[in-house]
Amino acid sequence: MSKQAPLDLPETLDIAELAQFLRLAPSSIPATLGKRPDSLPPPLRIPHRRKLLWLRSDVLDWIEARRSGSALATRGALASDSRRKPGRPTKAVQIARAKYLREQMDLIGRLPESEL
Numbered sequence: 001m002s003k004q005a006p007l008d009l010p011e012t013l014d015i016a017e018l019a020q021f022l023r024l025a026p027s028s029i030p031a032t033l034g035k036r037p038d039s040l041p042p043p044l045r046i047p048h049r050r051k052l053l054w055l056r057s058d059v060l061d062w063i064e065a066r067r068s069g070s071a072l073a074t075r076g077a078l079a080s081d082s083r084r085k086p087g088r089p090t091k092a093v094q095i096a097r098a099k100y101l102r103e104q105m106d107l108i109g110r111l112p113e114s115e116l
Contacts, residue, residue, distance in 0.1 A: 013054045
């Protein structure tokens, strides 16, 4: 996919240039890559280098794919990713679970050996 890119956009972009192009804070790029890597263009991985770079063509293709993709599907994907992980169960749930397990253990203890 050969596209005409803006002349002032270099062939490779670093974090600051990508952030400026996408109108994001530069500090949000590494954090977003860690939490939701699909929400940014794929970075160029150079072996034994820590510096993150993006190819201009990859960034433009990513933008075009998001533009042509369904807005509802994109919103749905982001909404499903933002669900919180379940936390510690409440005390009532813990007590109910322990009571259920005790009842199950008592039931197993009362079964004859042939039914085990």
